[in-house]
Amino acid sequence: MDLYAKTEKKMEEMQLTSALTWIEVQFMKKAVDEVFRCRMTLKWTYAMAYYLQKGNQKELFEDNQRFGDGLLSKRAHRDLL
Numbered sequence: 001m002d003l004y005a006k007t008e009k010k011m012e013e014m015q016l017t018s019a020l021t022w023i024e025v026q027f028m029k030k031a032v033d034e035v036f037r038c039r040m041t042l043k044w045t046y047a048m049a050y051y052l053q054k055g056n057q058k059e060l061f062e063d064n065q066r067f068g069d070g071l072l073s074k075r076a077h078r079d080l081l
């Protein structure tokens with residue numbers, strides 16, 4: 001089941017188990033869209049990093065990539081679903 005399908009299911013569940021309306025749970029879909037945009041950006045940073053010259057800037061760049069990747073992979077699935 002893909003992330004959008006899981007999100008739709010969770011949105012329906014939230015409507016049934018809380019006082020939230022369909023409009024009020026739309027933030028979930030927007031959050032998933034944002035996660036996909038972040039993943040796309042992160043994906044392209046790997047191509048950019050390939051062409052960076054070795055040195056402190058490249059190491060800092062790669063550290064930031066790892067940090068971003070960790071945030072996306074751990075928090076996105078846990079917090080959204």
